[in-house]
Amino acid sequence: MPAMAGVRLTGWRKIANAVWDGPNDPQIYGAFDIEATALVAFMEAARAKGHRVTPTHIVGRAIGRMLEAVPVLNVRLVGGKAYPHPTIDVFFIAAVEGGTDLSGVKITSCDTKSAVEIAKELHDRAKRVKKGDDPDFKKTKSIMDFLPIWLLRIVLRFTAWLTGDRAMSVKVLGAKALPFGSAMVTSVGMFGIPMGFAPLAWMYRVPLLILVGELTDKAVVIDKKIEIRTILPVTATIDHRYADGAQLGKALKAFRAYLADPAAHEPELTSAET
Numbered sequence: 001m002p003a004m005a006g007v008r009l010t011g012w013r014k015i016a017n018a019v020w021d022g023p024n025d026p027q028i029y030g031a032f033d034i035e036a037t038a039l040v041a042f043m044e045a046a047r048a049k050g051h052r053v054t055p056t057h058i059v060g061r062a063i064g065r066m067l068e069a070v071p072v073l074n075v076r077l078v079g080g081k082a083y084p085h086p087t088i089d090v091f092f093i094a095a096v097e098g099g100t101d102l103s104g105v106k107i108t109s110c111d112t113k114s115a116v117e118i119a120k121e122l123h124d125r126a127k128r129v130k131k132g133d134d135p136d137f138k139k140t141k142s143i144m145d146f147l148p149i150w151l152l153r154i155v156l157r158f159t160a161w162l163t164g165d166r167a168m169s170v171k172v173l174g175a176k177a178l179p180f181g182s183a184m185v186t187s188v189g190m191f192g193i194p195m196g197f198a199p200l201a202w203m204y205r206v207p208l209l210i211l212v213g214e215l216t217d218k219a220v221v222i223d224k225k226i227e228i229r230t231i232l233p234v235t236a237t238i239d240h241r242y243a244d245g246a247q248l249g250k251a252l253k254a255f256r257a258y259l260a261d262p263a264a265h266e267p268e269l270t271s272a273e274t
Contacts, residue, residue: 026240027200030252034259036215036232042262046116055232056187056212057119060090062258063183063210064110065265069254072247073207074182078165082242089181090118091206093198094126103129103141106181114266139174156203164205180204189214195233207242211235232259 009017039058046053067074067088075082088111093104105125107118147155159175162168167177183206188196195213200206213233220229238248258265 028238028240029197029235030238030248031195031197031233031235032252032256033218033220034232034234034256035220036230036259038261038263039232039259040215040230042115042266045263046119051116051119052123053115053119054187055189055215056092056185057122058115058259058262059210059212059234060092060107060110060118060122060185061113061115061262062255063090063185064088064113065258066251066255067182068111070243070247070251073243073251075207075242076164076167076178076205077241083167085178085182087182089178091180091184092122092126093184093186094129104180104184105129106176106179108181114268115262116266136174136176143173160203160205164203178205180206183207184209185212186210187212189232195235197235198237200237200239206239208236208238211237234259 036055039055043053043055043058071084072082074085074088076085077083087109089106089108090110091104091106105122107113107121110118113121143155144152155173159170159173162170163175163177163179169175169177184198184204186198186209189212192214194216196211198209198211200209211234213235215230215232217228218231219226220231221227222229243251
């Protein structure tokens, strides 16, 4: 068969080919609504006992259950090999300095801690970070603020290699080994933003980042009838290198099963009183 002659690109198609390269990004995205009646009831019961539980804490706990159900996701990828994490840890992104900056806290063993325990630990540690009482955060921030952009890029890549690929701490920078844990979660619902997608940066070394939206009432179909229910929108940014549809489907099933009725998985509200 003779080769077909190429057609010269013109106009916007030519400009687009000059602006962008071919796709080279493993990120895939998912969005779904959680019918949150049971979730809200669990949260209110916890708050009635004095525990500062939010949808983000409950979602973080659900991530722990999900990674427990699908351990193939609880790994780090290095040099063509997958290395299992020793524990299931979730990094909670948090606003600091009056909402003008971002930081976060890694909570370890989220598969064995209750949502209340996660909430308490996160509150205590995030409070120290926000007040500037965390020595590692202060050290890291002061160094990062001081470095020029070109040098900061180099330092970040080297630090990500040491802490993420080599699983080593860098004391001089206040950076711990595997700083972002097994997965990440953040929230925009607290700011009144209905939903959104969060980006996965190369330095995170995690398979997914979950974003929690705003609790809101919506009309939904229940048993072929339209009813008003409280809905929690959740989105996920996933690194396709870690898993395909089969693993993600199993993970989503475990994730949604917990969020559908948190109290069923945690009959005792807490084992850690405030």
